[in-house]
Amino acid sequence: MTAPGSPTPTAAAIAAEVRAGARSARATVDAHLGAIDAAEATIHAFNLVLADSARAAADAIDARVAAGEDPGPLAGVPIALKDNLCTRGVPTTCSSRILEGWRPPYDATVVTRLATAGAVVIGKTNLDEFAMGSSTENSAFGPTRNPRDPERVPGGSSGGSAAAVAAGFAPLALGSDTGGSIRQPAALCGVVGVKPTYGLVSRYGLVAFASSLDQIGPFAGTVGDAALLLEVIAGHDPLDSTSIDQPVPSYTEAVGAGVDGLRVGIVSELMGEGIAPDVRARVEAAAEALAAAGAEVGEASVPAATFGLSAYYLIAPAEASSNLARYDGVRYGLRVDGATTSEMMEASRSAGFGAEVKRRIMLGTYALSAGYYDAFYGKALKVRTLIIADFAAAYERFDVLLSPTTPTTAFRFGEKADDPLAMYLSDVCTIPTNLAGQPAMSVPFGSGADGMPVGVQILAPTLGEVPMLRAAGVLEEAAK
C-alpha cells in the first residue's frame, strides 16, 4: 500500500523490483522528479533538489544491476534528507542564513549508509531554522506547506521531510527529532515517523541542536518502509561516541508479527486537558483496534510527563546555547565584518540567526547563568530523572504505551507564530520520550473533525523498537 494521495509505490516494492531487474532506478527517479516539478512550487518541501546527482546515482544503480551486482536493500529508492544532515560538497543550510552556501567537507554516517544500501538522495528538505520549531515557519527560506491542505502548516521541525513523503516526492525521508520534530510533522501530514532509541542511529554529521536529545529517524508512507529504512541506518558507529554498540534486530519482520498478548497502556496524563476531543477519540479507537487484534489494553500513568515541557524548554535551549556558540564567523558560514573579532562575531550571529534561534540561545544562556542554574537547569535535570523513573514503572506493566502524537490536527499558518509558548505546547506529547532517550513513533490513524490526519503515538522502552513496530503494523492494517 502507498501513502494516501501518494502516486509512488512503496520503497520495499521499488527496491525489490530494481534488484530483480524488473524496474529501472533511473525511471523511478525521473518519475519522482516529475512529481516534484508538478507540485514543489506550492509545497516548498525542499531547500535543494538534487536532480542531476540523483539521475547519475540512479544510472549507476541500473548499471550495477545490469552487471549482475546487488546494489542493496534500498536499491534505486529515492530519499529526501533533512537539510541539517551533512552531505559532502552539497550545501547544508539548516534553513539558516548563517550556514547559507556552506558545503560540508564530509558525509553524515546515515548518508554513507544510504549510499551503501543503494538509496538515491533526491534533495535536501526544509526545516525550522536549526530544527527549532514546530511548523517550518522559522525557516529562513520560507515555510513548507502541508500537502493535505496548503493553508496549513506541515508541522516541524522536519516539515519538509514529512511533506516530501506526503506529497509523493519520495517514498522515504530522514528527519531529526529533539522534542518531536519527526513525529509531530508525520502526524500533521499523515505519514509514518519514527524517533528511534537515543544512540541507535549514528548522529555523526547531524548538525547539533541539543546533544542529549537529538536523534535521526525515518519518515515513510508505510510502517514497513519505515522499518526497512531504520534497519539500514541503525547500528553502531565509532564516529559517534553516544552510539549504542549492540546488534540490530530485524525491524521489517516485527511489522507483520501482530500484537497477540502485547500489553498496551494508554498514557492517562497525555489524554486530558489540551488534547482535542477528536484526536483523543482516534487514540481510543486505536486502543480498541489493538485489543481486537489480541493486545491487552489498560490505563498507564506517567505522572512526571506533565513536567516534560518545562524541563525540555530549559534543557534543550541550554544545550543549544552551547552548541550554537560555534557559529562565530571564523571557520565557516556567514561573516559580517567588525573592527574587532568580538564585534565581528556579534554582527555575524545577529545577522545570521533568526528570531526563534536567538530566543532559545538567550533562554538557554539565562538557564545556565550564575544564580539561575540551580533553579532552572538543575531542576530540569532532576525532573528528567523523575520522568525516566515513571516510564520505567509504566513499562513494568506494559510493553508499549499509547497517546496522541499531537494535541490537535495541523494548524493554520500564523496561528501560533507570534506566541512561542503556544507553539511549544504542540510538542507536549512527544517531548517526554526524548527526555527519557526512548523510542516512539507516529502512525496515521484516521482523520479529525476537520478532515486532517490524526497521528497516534506508540511509545516503547529503550531499544523497544520491535514491540513498537508490531503495534504500528496492526494499527496500519486497522486504519485501512
Add this chain to the structure above:
Amino acid sequence: MSDAPPPVALTRDEVAHVAALAKLAVTPEELDTYTGQLAAILDHAADIAGLDLDGVAPTAHPLPLVNVLRADEVRATLDRDEVLAAAPATEDHRFRVPAILGEEP
C-alpha cells in the same frame, strides 16, 4: 509542593545581559519583545522551579556512558584545503580574524 519560591520575574536588563553573553545584538524594540516572550516561557517553567527535588539525582544524558574510548591508531582526517575553503577569510593556511588584542576581556 515546595517551600522554595519560584525565581523572580525576568527583567529587561537581564535579557540585555544574556544577549551580550551570547554575542547577540538586540534593538530596544527586540528587547521588549524578547523580555515578554522569555518571561512567559520561564513562567511556565515555574512549575518545576517550585518542585522540592532534594535527593533526586540529575540526569544530563539518557545513556549510562562513561569514557568512550577509540583505538589509538592513525586515521585520515578532514582535508585541510577543503576545510579552509569554507572559511570566510584565511591566510597562510590559517583562519583569519580581525584584531583580538586591545579588546576588553
